[in-house]
Amino acid sequence: MAPRKNTRKTAAAAAVPVNSTEIVPVGRGGFLGHIVGHLAGKALPYLSPWAGAYSLPPLAGLATNQLWGQAPLSAGLASAALAVGGAGLTVVAWKSTPASSTFGKIRRAQATASVAAGMGWLTCATAAGPFGHPMLDLWLFGGGLFAASWNLRQLLRNGAAGEIPAEETGGGLGALAEAIGWEKVRVKAAKGTGKGTVKAALEVTDGATIEDVQGTAKKAAAALHLPPSGVVVTPDPEDAARGTLSMRVADLLKDGVQFIPPAALGLLPTDDIPVGLYADGEVWVLSPFAAVILQHLLVMGVTGAGKSEFCRTVLAHLMCRRKMSIFLVDVAKGRQTVGHIADGLDWLVTEEAEAKRLVRALPAAIKARGDVLADEGLDQWTPDSSLNAVLVWIEEAADLADFEELKEIARKARSVGIWLAISLQRATWTNVSTDVRANLQATACFGVDDPGDASFCLPDSVTAAGAIPAWGSERPGYAFSTGMGIPQERWTTEVRSTKTDRAYLTALVQAAAAVRDPLDETTAAALGQAYAQRSHRGTNRTTPGVAEAAPAVHAPAPAALTALPGAPTDRSAYVLEDDDMSEIEGAAAVELEEARAEILGAIPADPEPDAPYAHLRLEDDVPDTDDDTDLAFEDSERPSTEEARHILCVELDGFVQAGRLEFEPADLIPATVAAGRKRPWMQNELKRLTDLGVIRRDGHGQYTILASPLQPV
CATH class of the missing domain: 3.40.50.300 (P-loop containing nucleotide triphosphate hydrolases)
Structure with missing residues (x-):
């Protein structure tokens, strides 16, 4: 899916230079003109300092000389005023130029020197005239040095000097750094990825840490008018003083993402x-x-x-x-x-x-x-x-x-x-x-x-x-x-x-x-x-x-x-629908309830609750018969251990066949009685079946059947 291009220009995009190449169609016979135009566009930034140095000073000097330089009194007063104004502009240039890095300090010194030299020459040219010696000589030599110094600075900033990076914290990022407290942070080589994201290398100095920078990520996002998660600072795992700044300046996913089908059926x-x-x-x-x-x-x-x-x-x-x-x-x-x-x-x-x-x-x-x-x-x-x-x-x-x-x-x-x-x-x-x-x-x-x-x-x-x-x-x-x-x-x-x-x-x-x-x-x-x-x-x-x-x-x-x-x-x-499942589950529940009622119904109520035997429990032995009674009990042969275990396993298998996989020990009392055993024997058998992996003991005395004991895993 090709995401729709976002043409919205954010503050981050304006603050950071993004490398791009524009392809311009060239008509027949227009190739030479296109080359000339391209070279002119490249050279224009470097010609500007020369044009300013050799046009503005003589024009300004000629104007002030014609206005105030003809009379000694007016010339002196004008020169004094220009000197005071030049000193003020020099101070302003020094204070207003960012210098949070070594390159910034050089830029501030250069800007201050340029203002001081220009105002000094204008002050002298007002009284002496711009085209006499030595004012003409100072203009020709000084203007050339001024323009050349600014050309050199442009070359260094654009990376023409080899490994010297793009200007650190300069331009829009320089203003951003001061606004959010990144004075100890160097932002280097900021580039757009062409996919809505701008990335730059970070380096902290003077005892700062990348964690300090991470703490200001939301401030940076607010300053750039980005979403709170639009600015991410990732530390370098190999250098604690370095990291990567990532700014999402455009949302390429806002129109949604279509489902990406599998490349083939039957992959691993x-x-x-x-x-x-x-x-x-x-x-x-x-x-x-x-x-x-x-x-x-x-x-x-x-x-x-x-x-x-x-x-x-x-x-x-x-x-x-x-x-x-x-x-x-x-x-x-x-x-x-x-x-x-x-x-x-x-x-x-x-x-x-x-x-x-x-x-x-x-x-x-x-x-x-x-x-x-x-x-x-x-x-x-x-x-x-x-x-x-x-x-x-x-x-x-x-x-x-x-x-x-x-x-x-x-x-x-x-x-x-x-x-x-x-x-x-x-x-x-x-x-x-x-x-x-x-x-x-x-x-x-x-x-x-x-x-x-x-x-x-x-x-x-x-x-x-x-x-x-x-x-x-x-x-x-x-x-x-x-x-x-x-x-x-x-x-x-x-x-x-x-x-x-x-x-x-x-x-x-x-x-x-x-x-x-x-x-x-x-x-x-x-x-x-x-x-x-x-x-x-x-x-x-x-x-x-x-x-x-x-x-x-x-x-x-x-x-x-x-x-x-x-x-x-x-x-x-081959697929059970919800209605089918409800019918099956309902039938199983009814069948289970009927079976439970049948078992409980087989146990007769005590006809004599006050009789001497009323206190007897399942665990107690059968008492001897009274000599005065004519009742006789037939001794039945007690099932063997294997037979008793089989009776218990049949009961558990019946639970499985009925779809019942959870039970309590009390549910096995009928099987225990049929086996001729007591509760301690049943408890031991439950422990044995648990160790075999047939059942599992859950909380509160409940058990879950993992497999039928008649069909062991």
């Missing part, structure tokens, strides 16, 4: 992901799986700042790749954000209970994947592994899991190829602990209302440079981003994510079903029943009705995206 997760443009027009690219270390992502920004568009852009690209599986959790907005591309998600979670199952099942998947990578001789995941790369994108993760769970996942998942992305409005310590945030080393910070909120997401080095997206929701899509293979010098450059079209993304994801790989068996088995009973199942090349395709297919243009050959026209053939 390690290929670049284009998600937007930088302020200078360069493509904003993410390479999380190709980076030296897979860095988990923290996405932050207020409502309306553009987080959802960024999410859809990243997901759409990864849905078009091989060896890639995507889990997305959004219990707040459900299918609203990604419902139109849900076919590309292997697991879409919109209910809190299922979201907690996913989070609790991830540690087992991480361990299983680590064992496979160890057997394959890999220190971290690469496309050479038999495992898929996995993206787990969680919206508002703090509401779904405690900090310790997220910390464990974030710390261990990176080396096994599981990329964790957490999106929320404010990453304060109440929403995400500092330990979890420390493991989210990649960032995409969109607009925030409070500038201080940016520090919860972006690194200190970025916010200190002035890169703070404190524009709230007024500039949707604009952000600062770090990590994920982004060069560090780009961290302080504004970006804008692409706009997405629902119909286009739907067709693109549908076309990419032929190249999407299903989740690898190792990870699927390790996730257990939480994954096996997931409420949403995406489509891939193994889904019935999806045609096979070559590993890499050129991505179709938006107008060419159509249904794949052989694919069912009715997508409900």
Whole structure:
């Protein structure tokens, strides 16, 4: 997309010289004239001092001599007045000429000497006349020296003297430096990039630091009438006294950024992901799986700042790749954000209970994947592994899991190829602990209302440079981003994510079903029943009705995206709609409630609450029979240990078949009684099944079934 050229001239553009080359069409026979005009334009700045030196003094001297030089009294008075006025102008020239650098001090001395010499010659020429000796000689020699000195200064300023840089803090930047307190800052080689940005080298002197300059970035932006984030000062990592000044004088992204389609279908997760443009027009690219270390992502920004568009852009690209599986959790907005591309998600979670199952099942998947990578001789995941790369994108993760769970996942998942992305409005310590945030080393910070909120997401080095997206929701899509293979010098450059079209993304994801790989068996088995009973199942090349395709297919243009050959026209053939899900969940809930009522109904009420046996508990032994009674109890054979365990496992398997994966120990009392055991035995069995990885103990005495005990992982 070619961004519209911004013709608005800002104060920064006027203050800083921008190198440009203008191509002028030359007609027939006009080439020589064009050359002459070009040379004249180059020479004019150097001819001006000569023209002034050899025209203004004699004219001024002749005029004052004719007015006051004919009579001794008037000549003396006029000379005295001119002498006093010349002294005053000399002082003004000295005081008004900036001299914050060595080059500036030379310029001030030159300007002061020029004013003093000119006024001195005019004072003498008023009485003696301009064309007599020695006034004529002084004019001819002095004027030439004056013009030559200013020509030399122009050559030095324009860089004609080799390594001497452009004038430091001169012109517009010199005035800016004094206005915002940059007297100890040297601004060198300011140049326009031609893409709406002006960059210059900085060097501090006399004990100043680059951090001092960073603290005045907002003052500089205000002085130049730029946005608060329009001035960024980045330190040089190799020299504490140097840095780079970047001023964004034109917004090339204000008209939006079109979605950048994938170069081909069937790329690998390690290929670049284009998600937007930088302020200078360069493509904003993410390479999380190709980076030296897979860095988990923290996405932050207020409502309306553009987080959802960024999410859809990243997901759409990864849905078009091989060896890639995507889990997305959004219990707040459900299918609203990604419902139109849900076919590309292997697991879409919109209910809190299922979201907690996913989070609790991830540690087992991480361990299983680590064992496979160890057997394959890999220190971290690469496309050479038999495992898929996995993206787990969680919206508002703090509401779904405690900090310790997220910390464990974030710390261990990176080396096994599981990329964790957490999106929320404010990453304060109440929403995400500092330990979890420390493991989210990649960032995409969109607009925030409070500038201080940016520090919860972006690194200190970025916010200190002035890169703070404190524009709230007024500039949707604009952000600062770090990590994920982004060069560090780009961290302080504004970006804008692409706009997405629902119909286009739907067709693109549908076309990419032929190249999407299903989740690898190792990870699927390790996730257990939480994954096996997931409420949403995406489509891939193994889904019935999806045609096979070559590993890499050129991505179709938006107008060419159509249904794949052989694919069912009715997508409900393999995707459960919301109404279907509601019916299934409702039926399961009714069936579960009926089964529970049947179990409780089988236990008769106590007909004699005041009887001697009323105090007995389940853990107590059966009392001996009374000698006076004629009742006789038939001793039944007690089940063996293996039989007792089988009874308990059958009960748990029944929970799994009914779609119930959470339970409490009290729910297993009927099975414990049938096994002829007591509560301590049941507690030991629960601990044993936990160690085997069949169940997991959660808070408050609850358990989650990870796999059926009759079908162990």
